[in-house]
Amino acid sequence: MTTFLRRVAYWLRSRRAGDELQEELQFHRDMAEQDLRRDGLTASDAARSVRRVMGNTTLAREDARAMWVAPWFDSLLQDIRLGARSLRRSPGLVVVSALSLGLGIGLNTVLFMGLSTVYGHQPTMVEPERVFGVEPGYANQFSYPDYRDLKESGIVADAAGFRTGGLNLGASGRLTPVSLLVVTANYFEMLGVRAQIGRTFSAAEAAPERNPRLIVVTSGFWRNWLRGDPNAIGESLVLGGEPFTVVGVLPDDYRAVFGWIGPQIYVPVSKLTLSAVDERGTPSLSVLARLQPTATPVQAQAAITTFTASLERMYPERLSSKGRSVRVFPAQAVQFRGAEIGYNAARTLSVMTGALVLLIACVNVAGLLMARATERRREIAVRVAIGAGRTRVIQAMLVESFLLVVIGGVLGVSTASLVNWLPLPAEMSGLRDLMALDRRILPYGIPFVLLTTLVCGMLPALRATRASVVDDVRQSGGGATPRTWIRQVLVMGQLAMSLFLVVATLLFVRSQMRIGHADVGFDLEHGLVARFGLDQRQYGGDARAQFADRLVERLSHVPGVSVATVANFIPLGGDSLLRSFHPAGRTDIPGTRPSTYSVGTDFFRALSIPLIKGREFNRTDRTGGAPVAIVNETFARTYFPGQNALGQHVQTEDEVDAEVIGVVRDHRIGTIGEAPQSVIYYPFAQRPRTLIVHARSASPDGLVASLQRAIDEVDATVPVNVQTLRSATSLEMNMRRLGTWLMAAMGVVGLLLAMVGLYGVMNYVAASRTAEVGIRMALGASRPQIRQEMLLRALKMVARGVALGALASLGLTPLFRTFLAGVSPFDPVAFLGAALLLTLVGLAASYMPARRSSRLDPMRALRQL
Amino acid sequence: MGATNDAPELLPGTLDLLILRTLQRGSMHGYGIAQHLRVTSEDVLQVGESSLYPALQRLLVNGWITGEWGLSDNNRRARYYSLTAAGRKRLAVERKGFDQMVLAIQRVLEA
Numbered sequence A: 001m002t003t004f005l006r007r008v009a010y011w012l013r014s015r016r017a018g019d020e021l022q023e024e025l026q027f028h029r030d031m032a033e034q035d036l037r038r039d040g041l042t043a044s045d046a047a048r049s050v051r052r053v054m055g056n057t058t059l060a061r062e063d064a065r066a067m068w069v070a071p072w073f074d075s076l077l078q079d080i081r082l083g084a085r086s087l088r089r090s091p092g093l094v095v096v097s098a099l100s101l102g103l104g105i106g107l108n109t110v111l112f113m114g115l116s117t118v119y120g121h122q123p124t125m126v127e128p129e130r131v132f133g134v135e136p137g138y139a140n141q142f143s144y145p146d147y148r149d150l151k152e153s154g155i156v157a158d159a160a161g162f163r164t165g166g167l168n169l170g171a172s173g174r175l176t177p178v179s180l181l182v183v184t185a186n187y188f189e190m191l192g193v194r195a196q197i198g199r200t201f202s203a204a205e206a207a208p209e210r211n212p213r214l215i216v217v218t219s220g221f222w223r224n225w226l227r228g229d230p231n232a233i234g235e236s237l238v239l240g241g242e243p244f245t246v247v248g249v250l251p252d253d254y255r256a257v258f259g260w261i262g263p264q265i266y267v268p269v270s271k272l273t274l275s276a277v278d279e280r281g282t283p284s285l286s287v288l289a290r291l292q293p294t295a296t297p298v299q300a301q302a303a304i305t306t307f308t309a310s311l312e313r314m315y316p317e318r319l320s321s322k323g324r325s326v327r328v329f330p331a332q333a334v335q336f337r338g339a340e341i342g343y344n345a346a347r348t349l350s351v352m353t354g355a356l357v358l359l360i361a362c363v364n365v366a367g368l369l370m371a372r373a374t375e376r377r378r379e380i381a382v383r384v385a386i387g388a389g390r391t392r393v394i395q396a397m398l399v400e401s402f403l404l405v406v407i408g409g410v411l412g413v414s415t416a417s418l419v420n421w422l423p424l425p426a427e428m429s430g431l432r433d434l435m436a437l438d439r440r441i442l443p444y445g446i447p448f449v450l451l452t453t454l455v456c457g458m459l460p461a462l463r464a465t466r467a468s469v470v471d472d473v474r475q476s477g478g479g480a481t482p483r484t485w486i487r488q489v490l491v492m493g494q495l496a497m498s499l500f501l502v503v504a505t506l507l508f509v510r511s512q513m514r515i516g517h518a519d520v521g522f523d524l525e526h527g528l529v530a531r532f533g534l535d536q537r538q539y540g541g542d543a544r545a546q547f548a549d550r551l552v553e554r555l556s557h558v559p560g561v562s563v564a565t566v567a568n569f570i571p572l573g574g575d576s577l578l579r580s581f582h583p584a585g586r587t588d589i590p591g592t593r594p595s596t597y598s599v600g601t602d603f604f605r606a607l608s609i610p611l612i613k614g615r616e617f618n619r620t621d622r623t624g625g626a627p628v629a630i631v632n633e634t635f636a637r638t639y640f641p642g643q644n645a646l647g648q649h650v651q652t653e654d655e656v657d658a659e660v661i662g663v664v665r666d667h668r669i670g671t672i673g674e675a676p677q678s679v680i681y682y683p684f685a686q687r688p689r690t691l692i693v694h695a696r697s698a699s700p701d702g703l704v705a706s707l708q709r710a711i712d713e714v715d716a717t718v719p720v721n722v723q724t725l726r727s728a729t730s731l732e733m734n735m736r737r738l739g740t741w742l743m744a745a746m747g748v749v750g751l752l753l754a755m756v757g758l759y760g761v762m763n764y765v766a767a768s769r770t771a772e773v774g775i776r777m778a779l780g781a782s783r784p785q786i787r788q789e790m791l792l793r794a795l796k797m798v799a800r801g802v803a804l805g806a807l808a809s810l811g812l813t814p815l816f817r818t819f820l821a822g823v824s825p826f827d828p829v830a831f832l833g834a835a836l837l838l839t840l841v842g843l844a845a846s847y848m849p850a851r852r853s854s855r856l857d858p859m860r861a862l863r864q865l
Numbered sequence B: 001m002g003a004t005n006d007a008p009e010l011l012p013g014t015l016d017l018l019i020l021r022t023l024q025r026g027s028m029h030g031y032g033i034a035q036h037l038r039v040t041s042e043d044v045l046q047v048g049e050s051s052l053y054p055a056l057q058r059l060l061v062n063g064w065i066t067g068e069w070g071l072s073d074n075n076r077r078a079r080y081y082s083l084t085a086a087g088r089k090r091l092a093v094e095r096k097g098f099d100q101m102v103l104a105i106q107r108v109l110e111a
Helices: A002-012 A014-038 A043-054 A057-068 A071-088 A091-119 A144-153 A187-191 A219-225 A297-314 A331-336 A340-375 A377-385 A390-421 A426-434 A439-466 A469-474 A485-516 A541-555 A633-639 A700-714 A730-768 A770-778 A783-819 A828-854 A858-863 B014-024 B030-040 B049-061 B085-110
Strands: A131-135 A158-169 A176-183 A214-217 A236-239 A242-249 A265-268 A286-290 A327-330 A527-532 A561-567 A595-599 A611-614 A628-632 A658-664 A679-683 A692-697 A720-724 B065-071 B077-083
Touching: A002 A014, A002 A057, A002 B049, A014 A043, A014 A057, A014 B030, A014 B049, A014 B077, A057 B049, A071 A091, A071 A390, A091 A340, A091 A390, A091 A439, A091 A730, A131 A297, A131 A331, A144 A158, A144 A286, A144 A297, A158 A187, A158 A236, A158 A720, A187 A265, A187 A286, A214 A219, A286 A331, A297 A327, A327 A331, A340 A377, A340 A390, A340 A439, A340 A485, A340 A730, A340 A783, A377 A390, A377 A439, A390 A439, A485 A730, A485 A783, A485 A828, A527 A700, A541 A561, A541 A692, A541 A700, A561 A595, A628 A633, A633 A658, A633 A679, A692 A700, A700 A720, A730 A770, A730 A783, A730 A828, A770 A783, A770 A858, A783 A828, B014 B030, B014 B049, B014 B065, B014 B077, B014 B085, B030 B049, B030 B077, B049 B065, B077 B085
Parallel strands: A176 A265, A214 A242, A595 A679, A628 A658
Antiparallel strands: A131 A286, A131 A327, A158 A176, A158 A286, A214 A265, A236 A242, A527 A692, A527 A720, A561 A692, A611 A658, A628 A679, B065 B077
16 A cells, blocks of 8 residues: 555656656766776767666666556556547537437436335345245235234244324324324334434333324434424324324434335324224234244244144134245335336336437447547558557547546436436435435446446447558548448447337327326216224224214215215225135136225215116115125126126125125226226125225315314314325326336437437438539439438438337337336337337438538539549 | 676566665665676676666665665765665565575575
8 A cells, every 4th residue: 555655656746756767867877987987988988888788778767667657557648638639629529429428327327326226225124134024825914913923922033013104294274194104113123223313112112002102203204394303302293183202213324114115204003003903804014024043034934824824723703814825025125015027127127228328329429439430540550550559549549438438427427416306206205315416326327437438439449440551551531432331230220229219108108198098997086085094992893884974974064075985995095905815606717806895885976986787885785784795897797707797696705695786887996007807895884994985076175174174073083194086096197107207208318319320420421422422413413312312321221220129129118018008018109100200300310411412512522532 | 687788687586685685785876786786796797777777666666765865976966775674674585585596496406
């Protein structure tokens, strides 16, 4: 290290060190001459003798310097100076490549930061390698009693549970929905997370039976809502109408296990926050377990499977796993759970499109550099002739492209800071906090710069230095047949790549348009929903049904509300489908397992879901009344093909036999793009479950607060979250909109870059054919003829590129089928549209060069020969 | 190494050793070192500047010697080199290595 410092010190005073060495050598020589003269030699003999003895002093000086500074370093600096000087003389090249690479590198830098934020997510916890997510066989969540038994069984060292939720923050009147995580009392202790300010709640103080009104908040929430005030600890916040005390603020670098759409508030599990806390039959918690020090995930899985099987024998009301085993997976994978396909496809798609855009940009720069190298063939040939090695010339050219790329990179990274203004939906704003632009961008930016340098510079450098020295020195410049075929091939590749980007963009846009007008099967625009967290003891069973009746009665009198009803789900609202089992005796139907829901009277009318046959539930369908059910079209078609579904009987594993009294039209339940699913609806009064009130109104937006007030009149103590149906179902729409925007950005950038590339090549072709055009015009070719011929030439290139791109796209678009709702990955409109667009853009880009070519003055062109 | 034609080639690395040994006697300028080597070797070792100065730079880079400008006997500016503590240690190491090497070569030659 000190050796290195000495080298740096030497390098900083290079010039003086050189002078000093020179002086030293001169002294040496003078002394030697003096000695020789003293021995009797003449002055000139002495000088000659000294020169002979001393050897090559220039070499000695260079060798001496090389001891300090590696020769490659000196030559690199020389090349940088030379490159910078020669680039200053070509501002056009610098501008075009800076813009191209700036866009390419900027886009990719943002993309990779985003990807590493999402996919490289490392949740904050102690010894993460020993923490695993656990899912029972019967669902993807445990019921609270099952979780408690697992934690106390000693099979795992510790276990904690969590469940996402949303509540309104603030007193009624001014409500803000916030996302929260309901966690078991030991959550932070199990993970080993400490608070930044205050403390996290302990397992003892937050035990569910104490109904703890404690919350821990993220530092983001603390800054936005609690003024970043250290004294905010102990303050009270009203959540869902209940006061909660803030006990701690999590560290700035805390990362939720749930991923970047992280909740802002952590509340302990209790009646207040998890209505199903006493229900062994209701899966309600995602569970994380810390394994015993010696246990492997496989052993743990076997042990927990045996354990849950014994629970099943003990508690008949518990859901059956039907012999399916417990699943154990790394805690980092929690965020992708159930959406792996979508996440993987999103990653493939973004890496692919990002790489394509950068590649298109690189081809532009490579094309320009190649043209430049052709113009400088003589200079290069001379350098080689006077002894520059090929590697040295390649180095010089790579340094030049490196300079270009650095300019582009600086521009791109600055552009990347625009990400801070990216319109992200509120649910995803957490992503912005995580990827705020700072020095962390460099590890992503620098590899792109280096890679791009090689991609852009290598081909031109190799080609330029391969040419025969003799030919090029002799050549008088101009007139030679231009070797443009490589550039033409590159541009075709560019066109093909941008065709793919445009096809993908159009597919996304078309899918978005379909979804925008998608018939989701119910009325999204005129609904309000109120999600309740009810105490099982206070509002269990019939009490819950009666409470629901009182609410419906009260809410239907709120001015502006036309229908009020209840259900245990919100379509497209992210409610997991918990009970999906074959009806009794119908295991013969493969694949489809119907979901079951509980809905109140007028539910289908409230959501404008058409009734096809039979009747809706009415007030006679109560406890004690005949068990009835309504099924949807898909169910009827799947289970009773060719028969009348009305009057048939259905029975799922955990329900009594019910008679089908109605058939309704299918509607979307999980995602907009999903295939129709079989559904059985039961009357809420006969099967009261999670309580969600649905209200229909012509203008729902203004009614949130009045609905909240009306609910408070019925019971002001129950936790409830009121929002419009539109906003309750908006996450998927927002994600899709964002995805479409990103894809469109890629498509537009790719298209623009390809246009620049085509323009550059056509310009070059036009310039190198000056003489030929001159001769032909002198021989009588007309201007339109010349222009047409040039355009035709461009069109040929475009057609080949488009054909190539279309073929490649056919292979690639199925990769992101997941994102396309109602549009085939081979959608002809998208393919034809992209081809047409690219052709038009290609013609536009070639028009100027073609026109210039046709406007040549033949005399001047001929003189250039 | 660029030794002069009529001088026998030095064993690789021995020039460094000889310079270090010479400087053990006290600080000296480059010409002085060359003179000393020539005189003490009775004109056998004639080290030219093309090998002497790179060697001196190498010793400087490694921190075994330091160079200070001073005045020569005839009142001219000259750079005087002297051993550092690290240089002394290095000399001991190289000397031992060299002795072993010579001994080994002798054994082979006399076998």
